[in-house]
Amino acid sequence: MTEAIEPLLRVRGLSHRFASAREEGYAVQDADLDLYAGEVVAIVGESGSGKSTLLNCIAGRIAPTRGTVHYRDAGERWLDVRVLSERQQRMLARTEWGFVEQNASDGLRLDVSAGANIGERLMGQGERHYGRLRASAERWMARVELDTARIDDSPRAFSGGMRQRLQIARNLVTHPRLVLLDEPTSGLDVSVQARLLDLIRMLTTRMHLCALIVTHDLGVARLLAQRTLVMRHGRVVEQGLTDRVLDDPQHPYTQLLVSSVVMP
Amino acid sequence: MNATSSPRLSVRGLAKHFTLHLRGGARLQVLRDTWLDVDAGECVALVGASGRGKSTLMKCLFGSYGADAGVLRFESSAGPVDIADASAQRMIELRRRDIAYVSQFLRAVPRVPALDVVAQRLVDAEPLPASDNLDDARHEQRMDLAREAARALLGRLNLPPALWDLPPATFSGGEQQRVNIARGFVQPARLLLLDEPTASLDAANRRVVVELIQEAKAKGAAVVGIFHDEEVRDAVASRCVELQ
């Protein structure tokens, strides 16, 4: 029964105020969230809603002012993400977690080949067989629909959509359990977006990943996420099943957001 | 069906309203105190004028709308559960296998071929949807099995085979509807919610849908439906319920 399954990530009372902000200037306030294996959760909100800050706090890139983030690792141990040593955090970030940057160039090494980009995490885990590394890289390129003949090409020669897919491959090669995606489709053409969303959907399902996607696009949330959180001015104003949040919004802001969406 | 066993679905005192904040907080009470029982193998047709809450009730049953009050007791494969009170995780699980909803629109992921839209439902409903660890061969095996069932269904619904490998986004309304129906029926659900399933279908396909509903009933599904086509309604409904 689902109820007996423990969440993978538990966020409680997460708040963050940037050092330079005014007294009331909390970027995120009192965010509570549970994430389960095999589900996709979207965080939607407009610019300045705090969604990216929340994501970065969860990822451990920002040390939040208040609140806790607990992660249940592959060994079923609950880890308090904030008290992990930097070394442990880095280890998690390279193995059980993935982070897909909004700008793919930030999440790739542009000066090495596509194959090296994908293989890096494997090499970091001790894989020292060139042939196997290459085979893995090729498999993953095929999976994300990149031409495997370009395995030795630099990502500089790739389009934005291709770079984003490469970034996804680079993150997923170690079969992480939790993947955080920051506006993965922003800046991409619509047809490219569709391809990327389909890929994310397929991979998260087949790998039983837990994915947390920050997006300003409600269509992305509807398409990919089973659950959605709505943020405004740093607070989570509503959360629940995606179709319920979008079809039966309770909070005034959510209603405003949903009614503002331009349908093609 | 055993008449003394509890109904598959038991709605008690369901209330649902909408507060339209964008209209100055206007309050719209759609359901006040709705009661309904549906047994396994039964099809209840919701009737009545528009705006009386038929779709709203269906959406409450699916969890798309949140109930204000009341109990929506459902005999799931894992035991009884109150849908009105269920967690998001529980609803996700119920929608995987036990509850199917055929709405008037087909919402499908952009590039997926019609055949896979249907087959995926079957694969997703398998008891252990754990990671296949990207074992492509095994995944393809599962999909191929599911595709066989999908083909059979799409064939019955007279969807031209030429369309099976195309994404439904460019299909006509009737074609999309048939994909939608196939997806709703391919996995035997315990609760089947049908919102105008035969709109935009011709007579031949309406008959197929009627057959599908009969077969689902025979397999023990509880069906709740809105049918504006009286002929269809008369053919499938065990009884009609008018919402006040």
Place this chain on the structure above:
Amino acid sequence: MISGYNFAYLDERTKKMIRRALLKAVAIPGHQVPFGSREMPLAYGWGTGGIQVTAAVIGRDDVLKVIDQGSDDTTNAVNIRQFFARTTGVRTTTRTREATLIQTRHRIPETPLAAGQVIVYQVPQPEPLYKLEPRRTETAKLHAAEEYGLMNVKLYEDLAQWGRVETSYDYPVKVDGRYVMAPSPIPAFDNPKMHRMPALQLFGAGREKRLYAIPPYTDVRSLDFEDHPFRVEPHHQACERCGDTASFLDEVADANGQVHRTCSDTDWCADRVDRQHAGRTSP
């Protein structure tokens, strides 16, 4: 010895600081230790790090050899040797076997070094990950966490682009099974000599202000892949002067465009020639 300067040019406090850093370096083989690199009477890039290390360890009874690309008589080697001769009065030599202290740029002598000898390498860039990760803060963390995936990325990249590891100089090594280290721009050909060398190996980078060390008899393994193990390719050429086919050769083209190959290690070559003339070895 010149008057007006301290022994070996550096003041005693500086030497003490460098020695302390060297002790730490020896205790943690391959780990880069920051030190207060001083302004030396020559520009960065000319061996200021190596000179400071030598200056810190040289004693009156030492016998010093200085080579540059294997040769005792290039301008650089001559200048540095004279510098120490004048500031210490210590005996200098070109014979590897006679030296107790050897400062080198870009080569390890062909003559196997013995216990009790010290070799000081001049290092331009002490950070093996520099090209892939220029941020000091980041590489410090990578070394501390033994996160060396990136180093293998470089090797992978070479293999992918060139079919072989292209790094022919300054080929990275793993020291004592722990730290990845830049051996300085010695040819990959010389890397095997570092493994379990009986002599003490010290490394100084003046501009970058780092020094490191490999104590005697330490494991030093060149990084490679399981299916592409590190190998020194035999060159199958012979030195024109002494006939050696196993030593590292310099290639020089003369005015007519003809290529001449001779041993890079001048002492080694001269020694072989002497022995041949004395009839003790065959060409």
